[in-house]
Amino acid sequence: MNLILLGPPGAGKGTQAKRLQDTHGITHLSTGDMLRAEAASGSKLGKKAKAIMDAGGLVSDEIIIGMISNRIDAADCKAGFILDGFPRTTPQAESLDEMLDAKGLIINYVIEIVADNDAMVTRITGRYTCADCGSGYHDQFQKSAKDGVCDSCGGTRFNRRDDDKEQTVRSRLAAYQEQTVSIITYYRNKGVLKSVEGMKAIDEITAQLNNIVGQRKAGIEGG
Ligand code: AMP
Numbered sequence: 001m002n003l004i005l006l007g008p009p010g011a012g013k014g015t016q017a018k019r020l021q022d023t024h025g026i027t028h029l030s031t032g033d034m035l036r037a038e039a040a041s042g043s044k045l046g047k048k049a050k051a052i053m054d055a056g057g058l059v060s061d062e063i064i065i066g067m068i069s070n071r072i073d074a075a076d077c078k079a080g081f082i083l084d085g086f087p088r089t090t091p092q093a094e095s096l097d098e099m100l101d102a103k104g105l106i107i108n109y110v111i112e113i114v115a116d117n118d119a120m121v122t123r124i125t126g127r128y129t130c131a132d133c134g135s136g137y138h139d140q141f142q143k144s145a146k147d148g149v150c151d152s153c154g155g156t157r158f159n160r161r162d163d164d165k166e167q168t169v170r171s172r173l174a175a176y177q178e179q180t181v182s183i184i185t186y187y188r189n190k191g192v193l194k195s196v197e198g199m200k201a202i203d204e205i206t207a208q209l210n211n212i213v214g215q216r217k218a219g220i221e222g223g
Helices: 013-024 031-041 044-054 061-072 090-103 117-125 166-190 202-221
Strands: 002-006 027-030 081-084 109-114 127-130 136-138 193-197
Touching: 002 013, 002 166, 013 027, 013 081, 013 202, 027 031, 027 061, 031 044, 031 061, 031 081, 061 090, 090 166, 109 202, 117 127, 117 166, 166 193, 193 202
Parallel strands: 002 081, 002 109, 027 081, 109 193
Antiparallel strands: 127 136
């Protein structure tokens, strides 16, 4: 099964995609994670991408589409994949359709995590992850039991994304509003759009997503 998760920055796409990956054995593909890995490698492409990401802008379609096309061909995507952060614009959605067509693949569902944009600034600017195991925390909403120590692995080093600063977050939210919201209509018109309520607790959102994916699986298994 192949899915796309849509929603503003901070809606919880990454968190939910990781859970869907673990539960359903479909691979989480985040273009943001891929670009951050490229930036961390210090490559020329990575440096160029980092400057754009730090300003809250969008990296060129050519780079993004090439990256995703290669990744989808890998063995771990054969059972399915979850796209997170791509497509972000109508031209990207059209390129994805062409690319999947050529590979003989389809998107089964596009799931929008509906979230209030204003609340996203507080959510994003307070988030950080354990540098050792990647567990996610939040200054206000999800503190570790012991200050400065990861609940999962005991690690004491934490990371914050460079683009999670307030000014950049506002640019990212504006980019979502201007460029990404239109693809919701694109997928609604294709009849593949589903929505879940993103302002609920993380576990409740997971339950809504599992429901959609589970129904689909039951449909396939039942012929
Ligand atoms: P994300 O982790 O999805 O919030 O992405 C972080 C940043 O990576 C974005 O603000 C963009 O600068 C860049 N990026 C990620 N995905 C895309 C995409 N599909 N198209 C263009 N830029 C992207």
